[in-house]
Amino acid sequence: MTPLIRLVTRATLLIALLTSMTYLVGGDQGPGDGFSAGVVSALGLTLQYIAFGYHEARRTLRRFRFERMPPVGLAIALLAALLPVVTGEPLLAILEVHMTVPLVGVVRLTRALLFDVGIYLVVGGGAMTVIESLGRAIA
Amino acid sequence: MSHEALLAVATIGVPLLGTALVAVARLLRRTGRTFARLGLAAATLAALLVAWLWAAAPRPLSWQTGWIEVAGIGVGLYVDDLSLLFAVLVTGISLLSLLYSLRYLPHELEERRAGGDEAVYYGSMLLFTGAMLGMVFSGDVIQLYVFWELTGVASFLLIGLHWQDAQARAAAVKTLLITTGSGGLALLVGVLLLGGAAGTYALPEVLARREALQATPVFGVALVLLLLGAAAKSAQFPFHVWLPDAMIAPTPVSAFLHSAALVAAGVYLLARFHPVFAGAPLWGWSVAGVGVASMLVGGILALRAREFKALLAYSTISQYGFIFTLLGYGSPEALAAALFSFWQHGLVKAGLFFAAGIVTYATGLRTFGAAGGLWARLPVAFVMAATLALSLGGVPPLAGFWMKEVFLGATLATHHLALVVLAVLAGALTLTYMLRFLAGAFLHGAAPPRTEPVPATMLVAPGVLAALTVLFGLWPGLAGAALVQPAAAAPTGAVPHLDLAYHLDLRLALSLVALGLGAAAFLTLRRWAALIDAVARPAWSLDRLYTGTAAGVGHAGRRALRVQNGFLLSYLHLTLLGLVGLLAFTGLFLAPVLPVPTLTGGAPLLPRGPLDGGMALLLLLIAVGAVLTFVIRYHLHMILALSVVGYVIGALFALEFALDVGLVQVLVETIVAVIFVIMLALIPPAVRQHLVLGPRQRLTLVMVALSALGGLGSAWLSWLAITHTPADPIAPWFNEHAFALTQARDVVAAILVDFRALDTLGEITVFAIAATGVYTLVRLIRGEAG
Numbered sequence: 002m003t004p005l006i007r008l009v010t011r012a013t014l015l016i017a018l019l020t021s022m023t024y025l026v027g028g029d030q031g032p033g034d035g036f037s038a039g040v041v042s043a044l045g046l047t048l049q050y051i052a053f054g055y056h057e058a059r060r061t062l063r064r065f066r067f068e069r070m071p072p073v074g075l076a077i078a079l080l081a082a083l084l085p086v087v088t089g090e091p092l093l094a095i096l097e098v099h100m101t102v103p104l105v106g107v108v109r110l111t112r113a114l115l116f117d118v119g120i121y122l123v124v125g126g127g128a129m130t131v132i133e134s135l136g137r138a139i140a
Numbered sequence: 141m142s143h144e145a146l147l148a149v150a151t152i153g154v155p156l157l158g159t160a161l162v163a164v165a166r167l168l169r170r171t172g173r174t175f176a177r178l179g180l181a182a183a184t185l186a187a188l189l190v191a192w193l194w195a196a197a198p199r200p201l202s203w204q205t206g207w208i209e210v211a212g213i214g215v216g217l218y219v220d221d222l223s224l225l226f227a228v229l230v231t232g233i234s235l236l237s238l239l240y241s242l243r244y245l246p247h248e249l250e251e252r253r254a255g256g257d258e259a260v261y262y263g264s265m266l267l268f269t270g271a272m273l274g275m276v277f278s279g280d281v282i283q284l285y286v287f288w289e290l291t292g293v294a295s296f297l298l299i300g301l302h303w304q305d306a307q308a309r310a311a312a313v314k315t316l317l318i319t320t321g322s323g324g325l326a327l328l329v330g331v332l333l334l335g336g337a338a339g340t341y342a343l344p345e346v347l348a349r350r351e352a353l354q355a356t357p358v359f360g361v362a363l364v365l366l367l368l369g370a371a372a373k374s375a376q377f378p379f380h381v382w383l384p385d386a387m388i389a390p391t392p393v394s395a396f397l398h399s400a401a402l403v404a405a406g407v408y409l410l411a412r413f414h415p416v417f418a419g420a421p422l423w424g425w426s427v428a429g430v431g432v433a434s435m436l437v438g439g440i441l442a443l444r445a446r447e448f449k450a451l452l453a454y455s456t457i458s459q460y461g462f463i464f465t466l467l468g469y470g471s472p473e474a475l476a477a478a479l480f481s482f483w484q485h486g487l488v489k490a491g492l493f494f495a496a497g498i499v500t501y502a503t504g505l506r507t508f509g510a511a512g513g514l515w516a517r518l519p520v521a522f523v524m525a526a527t528l529a530l531s532l533g534g535v536p537p538l539a540g541f542w543m544k545e546v547f548l549g550a551t552l553a554t555h556h557l558a559l560v561v562l563a564v565l566a567g568a569l570t571l572t573y574m575l576r577f578l579a580g581a582f583l584h585g586a587a588p589p590r591t592e593p594v595p596a597t598m599l600v601a602p603g604v605l606a607a608l609t610v611l612f613g614l615w616p617g618l619a620g621a622a623l624v625q626p627a628a629a630a631p632t633g634a635v636p637h638l639d640l641a642y643h644l645d646l647r648l649a650l651s652l653v654a655l656g657l658g659a660a661a662f663l664t665l666r667r668w669a670a671l672i673d674a675v676a677r678p679a680w681s682l683d684r685l686y687t688g689t690a691a692g693v694g695h696a697g698r699r700a701l702r703v704q705n706g707f708l709l710s711y712l713h714l715t716l717l718g719l720v721g722l723l724a725f726t727g728l729f730l731a732p733v734l735p736v737p738t739l740t741g742g743a744p745l746l747p748r749g750p751l752d753g754g755m756a757l758l759l760l761l762i763a764v765g766a767v768l769t770f771v772i773r774y775h776l777h778m779i780l781a782l783s784v785v786g787y788v789i790g791a792l793f794a795l796e797f798a799l800d801v802g803l804v805q806v807l808v809e810t811i812v813a814v815i816f817v818i819m820l821a822l823i824p825p826a827v828r829q830h831l832v833l834g835p836r837q838r839l840t841l842v843m844v845a846l847s848a849l850g851g852l853g854s855a856w857l858s859w860l861a862i863t864h865t866p867a868d869p870i871a872p873w874f875n876e877h878a879f880a881l882t883q884a885r886d887v888v889a890a891i892l893v894d895f896r897a898l899d900t901l902g903e904i905t906v907f908a909i910a911a912t913g914v915y916t917l918v919r920l921i922r923g924e925a926g
Contacts, residue, residue, distance in 0.1 A: 127911030
């Protein structure tokens with residue numbers, strides 16, 4: 002494996018993760034959403050496995066416990082779904098707060114965004130769980 | 141919400157909170173002592189709260205609020221003297237059981253070593269206490285049903301405590317299937333019918349619409365369904381078969397759930413709806429019929445039981461038979477007698493279980509014949525057991541005597557000679573089997589060589605209950621006036637008469653005859669063995685009916701599983717068959733009768749003007765890709781051809797300004813292709829070679845026909861979908877309101893996470909389960925799971 006391929010593969014992961022963040026945060030204003038963000042992240046990570054082989058990629062990414070992400074994501078999505086209930090609104094009602102952050106300006110946080118983070122973790126983590134599990138079987 | 145209502149909610153909440161705390165303590169890896177302390181603290185607090193409610197709460201304490209408002213279902217409280225009678229017994233025995241468990245449970249866990257867990261035990265006991273309180277305080281019939289089932293769940297966990305023991309698991313499942321699976325479902329349908337007929341599920345209002353309910357056609361059906369639920373829960377004939385098996389649970393569980401509380405749920409249900417149903421003739425013969433049958437069957441089987449606890453279980457079946465019979469009589473006096481019996485029986489039977497537990501604790505023995513002669517070794521326990529056993533047997537001046545007296549009194553009031561004879565017989569049986577219990581456990585035979593000393597905390601519970609049975613025997617009016625008569629008066633408001641005094645009359649004479657018969661039968665018990673066996677045999681066959689049914693269902697399930705044979709081709713056949721069947725059914729039968737006004741009037745999407753060159757090229761590519769997938773034999777190329785189809789569809793979406801959908805299509809296509817390739821690598825090389833180079837598989841006529849029909853059907857559906865647009869489509873609403881409501885410029889995003897977020901939640905749940913399933917399966921196959 003040439004250093005160039007290494008570099009490109011690593012850079013692609015970075016780009017994929019950045020792209021997925023854009024999709025995740027800007028999903029309500031343009032293309033993309035939590036689902037596509039999850040798949041893009043998973044594709045970026047999958048590329049590491051394809052380029053470096055299962056074992057080396059696993060060593061680099063050992064901090065990621067993909068199989069834990071779907072339940073965590075599901076819990077976050079449920080939490081987001083229940084959030085409006087606290088204020089007496091129905092389940093999954095539209096909810097948003099505006100916060101002023103120094104140097105950044107007004108930041109708009111919505112219940113939908115938290116819900117999307119849950120979707121992101123379920124989809125990205127779930128796809129990686131499947132690929133990781135099957136990949137290990139052929140490694 | 142008044143202070144009293146808040147405290148009533150707290151009473152239900154305290155034990156449930158205790159369950160949660162036990163769970164947290166378990167996560168923090170605390171020891172058994174912590175769980176026991178939490179259990180005792182929660183049970184004490186609940187008992188104090190109930191005592192406070194009994195002393196100070198207004199009757200009835202009623203409070204309602206909405207829950208599932210679309211269906212008219214609410215939650216609420218309804219606390220009157222009837223609820224409090226049950227609540228006092230439940231919290232009292234709960235406290236005594238947990239106190240008894242302090243030393244008993246570690247001993248039993250040590251002895252059995254079958255996976256029992258103290259956290260599960262204390263958590264479930266508290267869950268059960270909370271569920272019982274929630275049930276008797278329910279202000280809504282649906283809520284009542286929910287708590288009713290919750291008691292069944294706690295019972296399941298406690299019977300199956302020693303889960304490594306196959307017998308315990310089977311008993312837990314049996315209980316769950318009979319009390320929850322059959323009885324609970326019957327109750328659910330029953331309360332739905334009642335609520336539907338009354339027009340409300342709120343308990344006070346259902347009870348208030350007595351006359352209206354009696355006139356509805358569902359009245360009889362609801363009555364039978366409620367009776368089925370109650371009979372299954374209270375282990376009445378013919379559902380009684382679960383109770384003896386449930387005795388595999390630890391002894392305090394038997395003392396609490398299976399003598400005083402869980403089985404009491406059925407009595408509570410019938411007593412609660414007594415004013416609605418009691419006037420009906422159907423009520424009289426069905427409830428009293430179940431009661432008389434249980435009274436006799438339980439009594440006879442108790443004479444044959446081999447284990448102490450099994451004898452007590454059959455005796456519970458029999459004694460609840462007395463209570464059901466009294467409920468069936470229907471008069472307010474009989475209701476008062478039923479509640480009096482329920483109360484006295486709960487105290488006495490729990491005490492007897494505690495005494496049986498002491499014998500097992502001291503000797504490790506559970507069966508008659510093995511243990512014996514213990515009266516000198518365990519003198520204190522023997523005195524307590526003797527008091528309690530003679531009390532239940534109906535010997536004056538103990539509380540059980542008054543149970544038999546009020547039963548005989550109510551039976552004499554019906555003026556049925558046959559019932560009076562059966563009542564005397566059942567009373568005699570009670571004394572016979574209680575003497576058998578006492579003699580078998582404490583008197584007959586030689587004592588075992590070694591007995592363990594019994595700790596003082598284990599003597600508290602049976603001691604208190606034995607003392608109470610003497611107290612209520614000498615002054616029967618104490619419990620009657622303070623608890624039972626107000627409870628019996630709660631439904632109607634009129635205080636029924638409960639005759640608790642000695643009179644030289646027929647009632648007393650019959651009582652003495654029953655005692656004489658019982659004692660005589662016990663002394664000559666050996667001579668009756670053949671007769672008892674002959675009578676008992678048909679009753680055993682009910683147990684075989686359960687076993688047979690359960691085995692039959694299991695067999696049918698395994699047959700159905702053969703559909704899952706692991707061959708993709710047969711799955712494909714079944715899927716296509718289902719699709720074709722569904723389409724045929726819709727096209728032939730449903731379409732002519734279905735009203736379709738919503739599918740007309742909108743402008744059709746096709747034709748939409750001339751096709752441009754680029755679009756035509758893309759469509760052609762899709763067709764080529766699709767044809768290639770089944771011409772190509774090499775699987776990697778096949779996957780690539782499929783991917784071409786997917787990508788081009790993505791491009792089509794993008795051209796149609798559905799950027800989001802196009803993006804998702806391309807991404808999913810990519811990741812699916814990757815997974816496909818990995819799957820291909822998982823197929824062993826020899827098999828893969830054979831698939832490519834071996835002879836082509838012959839296509840059968842069925843396969844061709846199914847594929848053609850499935851394809852044509854799908855095409856037909858697609859065609860219908862694009863040529864028929866709804867008259868009142870929802871899409872414009874989304875377009876108009878997306879930005880205004882959610883500030884999202886991307887309508888797809890607004891639909892996914894806001895307008896249709898509930899669907900999305902369901903979909904990600906499925907996705908998470910599927911991913912976890914793959915993970916688990918692969919680990920299982922590779923032998924890593926453990």
